[in-house]
Amino acid sequence: MFSRSVRALAVGHYAPPQIEAWADASEEEGWIEPEELPNVWVAQIGVSLVGFAELDPQAGEVRMVFVEPTVADRGIGTRLLRRVEREAADRGIDRLSLRSSLNAVPFFERFGYEIRSERESRMTDGTILRIVDMEKDLSARRESPGR
Numbered sequence: 001m002f003s004r005s006v007r008a009l010a011v012g013h014y015a016p017p018q019i020e021a022w023a024d025a026s027e028e029e030g031w032i033e034p035e036e037l038p039n040v041w042v043a044q045i046g047v048s049l050v051g052f053a054e055l056d057p058q059a060g061e062v063r064m065v066f067v068e069p070t071v072a073d074r075g076i077g078t079r080l081l082r083r084v085e086r087e088a089a090d091r092g093i094d095r096l097s098l099r100s101s102l103n104a105v106p107f108f109e110r111f112g113y114e115i116r117s118e119r120e121s122r123m124t125d126g127t128i129l130r131i132v133d134m135e136k137d138l139s140a141r142r143e144s145p146g147r
């Protein structure tokens with residue numbers, strides 16, 4: 001799903017070889033035990049996995065939000081991001097950071113993330129991708145729990 005999401009939803013924002021390098025970065029198959037991924041949330045429709053998101057609580061970072069392209073634009077990314085933010089707020093995290101791909105910047109901006117910097121990131125195979133560092137202040141949310 002990760003690679004399908006990258007190939008379908010990042011198109012136009014990166015050159016084809018960059019998209020392929022990014023999509024290939026996670027094409028291993030296998031089992032992962034739930035205890036290995038304690039801060040990952042998945043979205044399902046029926047028995048199908050259609051999205052996932054990860055929080056790194058130590059770093060105060062949203063590590064991933066990925067949605068199956070066939071069900072993009074139906075609010076699944078929103079629900080995943082909100083779930084991660086709720087967990088971060090419950091853990092007393094005041095600021096959340098994330099590294100956004102260029103295609104996802106407008107999505108995160110809608111939820112109050114602000115651009116801090118844009119830079120190049122080198123993948124393990126040497127491919128360079130432009131990414132955007134973003135941050136959101138969660139303390140206001142805690143002060144007014146209705147939001």
Ligand SMILES: CC(C)(COP(=O)(O)OP(=O)(O)OC[C@H]1O[C@@H](n2cnc3c(N)ncnc32)[C@H](O)[C@@H]1OP(=O)(O)O)[C@@H](O)C(=O)NCCC(=O)NCCS
Nearest residue numbers: 009066067072073074075076077078100101103104106107
């Ligand atoms: C970014 C992503 C997670 C959004 O997931 P999604 O389920 O399509 O998002 P939602 O349906 O919840 O969208 C919420 C709103 O943001 C808008 N939106 C979603 N993705 C957007 C994008 N890339 N650019 C601009 N607006 C976007 C939607 O149109 C929707 O607007 P609305 O409330 O007016 O209808 C998804 O496009 C994705 O998986 N992208 C590829 C992987 C990726 O780049 N992830 C981020 C890496 S850090």
